[in-house]
Amino acid sequence: MAHAEGQQHAHAHAQGQQHAHVEGQQHPIGIYLKIWALLFILSALSYSVDYFHFQGYLRWFLIIVFMLLKAGLIVAVFMHMMWERLALLYAILVPTLLLMVLLGIGALEADYTFFTRGVFFLKGLL
Amino acid sequence: MPTTTVKPLPLPEGVPGIVADWSSDQRAFKNVPWGKAMMWIFLLSDTFIFSSFLISYMTVRMSATEPWPNPSEVFALTLWGKHIPLILIAIMTFVLISSSGTMAMAVKFGYEKNKKMTFILLLITAALGATFVGMQAFEWTKLILDEGIRPWGNPLGAAQFGSVFFMITGFHGTHVSIGVIFLIIVAIKVLRGDLDHERPGFLTGRKGKYEIVEIMGLYWHFVDLVWVFIFAVFYLW
Numbered sequence: 001m002a003h004a005e006g007q008q009h010a011h012a013h014a015q016g017q018q019h020a021h022v023e024g025q026q027h028p029i030g031i032y033l034k035i036w037a038l039l040f041i042l043s044a045l046s047y048s049v050d051y052f053h054f055q056g057y058l059r060w061f062l063i064i065v066f067m068l069l070k071a072g073l074i075v076a077v078f079m080h081m082m083w084e085r086l087a088l089l090y091a092i093l094v095p096t097l098l099l100m101v102l103l104g105i106g107a108l109e110a111d112y113t114f115f116t117r118g119v120f121f122l123k124g125l126l
Numbered sequence: 127m128p129t130t131t132v133k134p135l136p137l138p139e140g141v142p143g144i145v146a147d148w149s150s151d152q153r154a155f156k157n158v159p160w161g162k163a164m165m166w167i168f169l170l171s172d173t174f175i176f177s178s179f180l181i182s183y184m185t186v187r188m189s190a191t192e193p194w195p196n197p198s199e200v201f202a203l204t205l206w207g208k209h210i211p212l213i214l215i216a217i218m219t220f221v222l223i224s225s226s227g228t229m230a231m232a233v234k235f236g237y238e239k240n241k242k243m244t245f246i247l248l249l250i251t252a253a254l255g256a257t258f259v260g261m262q263a264f265e266w267t268k269l270i271l272d273e274g275i276r277p278w279g280n281p282l283g284a285a286q287f288g289s290v291f292f293m294i295t296g297f298h299g300t301h302v303s304i305g306v307i308f309l310i311i312v313a314i315k316v317l318r319g320d321l322d323h324e325r326p327g328f329l330t331g332r333k334g335k336y337e338i339v340e341i342m343g344l345y346w347h348f349v350d351l352v353w354v355f356i357f358a359v360f361y362l363w
Contacts, residue, residue: 025340026237036227043223047216050198050362059362067358071351078230078347080340086140087147088155088163092170099177106181110188117191 025080035077042070159337162344169348172301176352179297180359183290187363195282197361200273201265215361218261219353222302225254226350229343236339241316244339248313251346255306262299266292291360298356301349312342 046066049059076082081089137156138146148154155163187194198211205213232247269275269291277292279285315321315334324333 025233027234029231029234032227032230032234036223036230039223039226040220043216043219046358046362047212047219050212063358063362067354070354074226074347074351074354078226078350079344084158085137085147085156086144088158088166090144091154092166095170096173096177099174099181102177102181103184106185107188110185113185113189114191117189121191 025083027080027083031077035073039070039073042066042073046070159335159341161332161341162337165341165344169344172348172352176294176297176355179294180355183294183360186286186290187284190284190286192284194284195280195287197363200269200275200282201361212361214261214265215357218258218265219357221254221258221261222350222353225251225258226347228254229346233340233343236316236321236336239322239336241319241322244336245313245317248309248316248339248342252306252309252313255302255309255346255349259299259302259306262295262302266295294356294360298349298352301352305346305349308342309346312339 043066046063049062049066054062081092137143147156150156153160153163201213201215202209202211203213204210228247229251232244232251235243235247274281275288275291277289280288315327316339320327320334321336321338324335326333327338
């Protein structure tokens with residue numbers, strides 16, 4: 001929270017307002033420009049995955065790595081999450097990561113649907 | 127009795143910090159304005175909406191028996207006599223990332239109470255957002271009129287392509303459009319000095335503060351964040 005210095009410190013009033021919350025985020029402009037440039041490079045890289053026709057596992061690996069790097073940079077720096085307290089970070093991040101369970105269930109279900117459709121269409125042919 | 131300024135105890139960090147924050151009275155999210163915490167909660171719920179869309183898209187695409195139309199070709203454009211795959215989507219991606227950059231700087235100048243720079247950067251962000259929506263309208267027009275893609279079927283392959291495409295990009299485009307409207311509202315508030323003079327807002331009546339620029343920024347970066355995922359799993363798959 002060192003960055004937040006220079007913000008107005010709320011004085012603890014006689015009424016017993018004990019919390020002096022330092023609110024607002026102040027960071028040098030350079031970090032935004034650097035992250036902006038990085039996001040441009042990463043976007044260009046993920047576009048070139050398609051442009052140069054990478055296929056198979058390499059394509060998937062590159063797409064997901066660039067996607068997660070971009071998402072991470074936006075949340076951490078542009079949305080200031082790296083400077084927030086862990087209570088907020090985990091309140092947002094943990095439920096989001098739980099979505100991986102839904103992703104897994106979706107993939108299982110899709111495989112099963114594809115299989116039953118295969119069986120159904122095969123029966124029609126026989 | 128002399129007034130003494132009591133410095134509050136430093137908040138614990140790490141895991142003890144999480145426990146202390148969540149078990150304390152009044153509020154779990156320290157050092158964060160009320161509106162900002164609420165925006166984060168809203169964005170979490172929006173994350174679940176978009177994740178449901180993208181995961182159901184994955185399920186539908188994996189179980190389709192007909193071939194899926196190749197996005198690289200569907201979204202190709204011929205520019206200056208050259209056929210470039212996916213170029214429209216690439217330009218849209220750069221436009222949205224640029225708007226995120228200008229938004230981040232608007233937040234920075236906002237907390238410095240630099241009214242002019244904040245206003246200009248918010249307007250540039252809104253203009254880039256409007257450009258993005260415009261390009262999306264062009265993309266939809268091209269797909270509907272030239273390529274005959276409909277939510278119930280298309281001549282290129284799996285019928286599910288259209289419904290998924292219109293639902294996901296339509297929902298995202300709506301978010302961008304709402305964002306542009308709110309960016310303009312916040313920009314006007316900044317220019318009028320509503321935030322400097324703590325004038326109450328029209329909706330909640332809470333005092334105007336520069337933290338609303340950051341809260342607006344959270345929403346805008348989230349829209350960009352969703353696009354990162356749509357770009358990767360819809361257009362690059």
